[in-house]
Amino acid sequence: MLSIQELSYSFEEEKPIFQGLTLDVKRGEFVSVIGASGSGKSTLFRLVTGLLEPGQGDILIDGQKTGKRLGSVGYMPQKDLLLPWRTVLENVVLPLEVTNESKQARLSEIREWLARFGLAEFENAYPNELSGGMKQRVAFLRTLMTGKELLLLDEPFGALDSLTKRNMHKWLLGLWGELQKTVLFITHDLEEAILLSDRIYLLQGTGIKEMKVTLPRPRSSQLIYQSEFITMRKELECLIHNES
Ligand SMILES: Nc1ncnc2c1ncn2[C@@H]1O[C@H](COP(=O)(O)OP(=O)(O)O)[C@@H](O)[C@H]1O
Ligand SMILES: [Mg+2]
Known part of the structure; x- marks a missing residue:
């Protein structure tokens, strides 16, 4: 559904945001992008939507290297507009x-x-x-x-209190099976990323790391109390702190 190949981008020449970044999202997948604030998550989305053009590399949507990506994805920006x-x-x-x-x-x-x-x-x-x-x-x-088949959601629950966020997770998990969409989802909430995703990409420096979430679906929001979930969470923390 989405293939990003050897992407490089910088706003200012001496400070690259991405260098040789490669990632892919399969049809029907739910993939999260995490990373410290300022790591380039929103910039990545603006590159995919076509609001920004890559310095180097390719962005393919549905196998198409379209020059005109604008309008080919559903994009929910970070600030609700x-x-x-x-x-x-x-x-x-x-x-x-x-x-x-x-x-x-x-x-x-x-x-x-x-x-x-x-x-x-x-x-x-x-x-x-x-x-x-x-x-x-x-x-x-x-x-x-x-x-659109591919939805880019930039921190959709980022500004919500934890109770409301919980409810949104329950709701989205219930909805997910019937939506039949492909989602790329930015969050800074590790639990949220694990609970909702099939895979997680971590933006770090100018590169990227990947983790598969091997928890079965359908998932319930109660999953966060299970030992498999806690194991995944530890694995993600290790990835973040370079211990893997
Ligand atoms: N329009 C812009 N011009 C110059 N620098 C920018 C612009 N937009 C974002 N940046 C810089 O690029 C980096 C990544 O920003 P952003 O993608 O918004 O990060 P994130 O969404 O991960 O918090 C930050 O250092 C930010 O200051
Ligand atoms: Mg952002």
């Missing part, structure tokens, strides 16, 4: 407006999704009337409405 003057429904249908699709034809499908996202009663509410978790679900649903 709901339009405050639009209702929940009006925010969610934004991608359809961009591509000139009929909203009317898809309204019943969209209402089903709103219900599935716990937003049924809020379709006419404005963003400032919503809780943090609800705002993120609206932004996520809007990303889904792009209809």
